[in-house]
Amino acid sequence: MERKTDWAGIAEETRLDRRREERRVIRFPIEVSGIDAQGKPFTERTTTEDVSESGVRFSLRMPLEFEAVVAVKLVHQDGPTVFVGKLVLYQVRRVDVQGEHRLVGAVKLQSASIWKGADATPDKDPSSAH
Numbered sequence: 001m002e003r004k005t006d007w008a009g010i011a012e013e014t015r016l017d018r019r020r021e022e023r024r025v026i027r028f029p030i031e032v033s034g035i036d037a038q039g040k041p042f043t044e045r046t047t048t049e050d051v052s053e054s055g056v057r058f059s060l061r062m063p064l065e066f067e068a069v070v071a072v073k074l075v076h077q078d079g080p081t082v083f084v085g086k087l088v089l090y091q092v093r094r095v096d097v098q099g100e101h102r103l104v105g106a107v108k109l110q111s112a113s114i115w116k117g118a119d120a121t122p123d124k125d126p127s128s129a130h
Helices: 007-015
Strands: 029-035 041-051 055-060 069-078 081-098 101-108
Touching (some): 029 055
Antiparallel strands (some): 029 041, 029 069, 041 055, 055 101
Protein backbone atom coordinates (compact mmCIF):
# COMPACT_ATOMS: atom_id res chain seq x y z
CA MET A 1 0.00 0.00 0.00
CA GLU A 2 1.36 3.41 -1.00
CA ARG A 3 1.75 5.90 1.80
CA LYS A 4 0.78 9.49 0.99
CA THR A 5 2.74 12.45 2.27
CA ASP A 6 0.75 14.93 4.33
CA TRP A 7 1.97 18.05 2.50
CA ALA A 8 -0.64 20.27 4.13
CA GLY A 9 0.51 19.16 7.59
CA ILE A 10 4.16 19.68 6.67
CA ALA A 11 3.39 23.16 5.32
CA GLU A 12 1.58 24.08 8.55
CA GLU A 13 4.51 22.89 10.70
CA THR A 14 6.91 24.86 8.52
CA ARG A 15 4.76 27.98 8.82
CA LEU A 16 4.85 27.88 12.63
CA ASP A 17 7.83 29.49 14.35
CA ARG A 18 10.49 26.80 14.48
CA ARG A 19 12.86 28.70 16.74
CA ARG A 20 14.01 27.00 19.90
CA GLU A 21 14.14 30.28 21.76
CA GLU A 22 12.22 33.52 22.04
CA ARG A 23 13.01 36.34 19.65
CA ARG A 24 12.68 39.72 21.40
CA VAL A 25 11.93 42.94 19.56
CA ILE A 26 14.56 45.18 21.15
CA ARG A 27 16.54 48.03 19.63
CA PHE A 28 20.15 47.91 20.81
CA PRO A 29 22.72 50.29 19.28
CA ILE A 30 25.36 48.11 17.61
CA GLU A 31 28.43 48.37 15.41
CA VAL A 32 28.77 45.80 12.63
CA SER A 33 32.14 45.15 10.95
CA GLY A 34 33.16 42.75 8.22
CA ILE A 35 33.90 42.39 4.53
CA ASP A 36 31.24 43.71 2.13
CA ALA A 37 30.03 42.09 -1.11
CA GLN A 38 32.86 43.83 -3.04
CA GLY A 39 35.51 42.37 -0.73
CA LYS A 40 36.19 45.63 1.13
CA PRO A 41 36.28 46.01 4.91
CA PHE A 42 33.47 48.07 6.46
CA THR A 43 32.16 49.25 9.80
CA GLU A 44 28.62 50.57 10.19
CA ARG A 45 26.61 51.66 13.22
CA THR A 46 22.98 50.63 13.31
CA THR A 47 20.41 49.17 15.72
CA THR A 48 19.00 45.71 16.18
CA GLU A 49 15.48 44.93 15.01
CA ASP A 50 15.22 41.86 17.23
CA VAL A 51 17.52 39.52 19.14
CA SER A 52 17.58 36.00 20.51
CA GLU A 53 20.30 34.13 22.34
CA SER A 54 21.50 32.57 19.06
CA GLY A 55 20.79 35.30 16.53
CA VAL A 56 20.16 38.90 15.62
CA ARG A 57 18.35 40.90 12.96
CA PHE A 58 19.50 44.39 11.96
CA SER A 59 19.41 46.84 9.07
CA LEU A 60 22.52 47.85 7.07
CA ARG A 61 23.26 50.04 4.08
CA MET A 62 26.27 47.87 3.19
CA PRO A 63 25.63 44.95 0.78
CA LEU A 64 26.60 41.60 2.33
CA GLU A 65 26.92 38.12 0.90
CA PHE A 66 24.92 35.18 2.25
CA GLU A 67 27.06 33.32 4.85
CA ALA A 68 29.44 36.27 5.30
CA VAL A 69 30.90 36.52 8.81
CA VAL A 70 30.43 39.82 10.63
CA ALA A 71 31.56 41.10 14.03
CA VAL A 72 28.81 42.68 16.14
CA LYS A 73 29.32 44.70 19.31
CA LEU A 74 27.08 46.86 21.47
CA VAL A 75 27.87 50.57 21.49
CA HIS A 76 26.51 53.29 23.71
CA GLN A 77 27.30 56.97 23.53
CA ASP A 78 26.94 59.22 26.55
CA GLY A 79 27.89 62.71 25.36
CA PRO A 80 31.43 62.55 23.97
CA THR A 81 32.12 59.17 25.65
CA VAL A 82 31.50 55.99 23.65
CA PHE A 83 31.19 52.69 25.50
CA VAL A 84 31.87 49.58 23.43
CA GLY A 85 30.87 46.07 24.44
CA LYS A 86 32.55 42.78 23.62
CA LEU A 87 32.69 41.65 20.02
CA VAL A 88 30.83 38.49 18.93
CA LEU A 89 30.98 36.84 15.49
CA TYR A 90 27.80 36.11 13.51
CA GLN A 91 27.16 34.47 10.14
CA VAL A 92 24.70 36.08 7.73
CA ARG A 93 21.81 33.68 7.02
CA ARG A 94 19.35 36.06 5.36
CA VAL A 95 19.52 39.35 3.49
CA ASP A 96 16.31 41.11 2.41
CA VAL A 97 16.81 44.26 0.31
CA GLN A 98 14.46 47.06 1.39
CA GLY A 99 15.21 50.14 -0.72
CA GLU A 100 18.70 51.36 0.12
CA HIS A 101 18.91 49.16 3.22
CA ARG A 102 19.27 45.44 3.77
CA LEU A 103 17.51 43.63 6.60
CA VAL A 104 20.09 41.10 7.77
CA GLY A 105 19.43 37.97 9.82
CA ALA A 106 22.52 36.37 11.35
CA VAL A 107 23.27 33.41 13.60
CA LYS A 108 25.84 33.55 16.40
CA LEU A 109 29.09 31.63 15.86
CA GLN A 110 30.35 31.92 19.44
CA SER A 111 28.92 30.97 22.82
CA ALA A 112 29.38 34.46 24.32
CA SER A 113 26.30 36.62 24.81
CA ILE A 114 26.36 40.34 24.16
CA TRP A 115 22.69 40.92 25.05
CA LYS A 116 22.64 39.78 28.69
CA GLY A 117 22.80 42.76 30.98
CA ALA A 118 22.49 45.21 28.07
CA ASP A 119 20.42 48.30 28.75
CA ALA A 120 17.57 48.61 26.25
CA THR A 121 13.81 48.86 26.40
CA PRO A 122 11.72 46.44 24.29
CA ASP A 123 10.03 48.04 21.29
CA LYS A 124 11.68 51.44 21.81
CA ASP A 125 14.25 53.26 19.72
CA PRO A 126 17.31 54.02 21.91
CA SER A 127 17.87 57.32 20.07
CA SER A 128 14.66 58.64 21.63
CA ALA A 129 16.06 58.25 25.15
CA HIS A 130 17.66 61.22 26.87
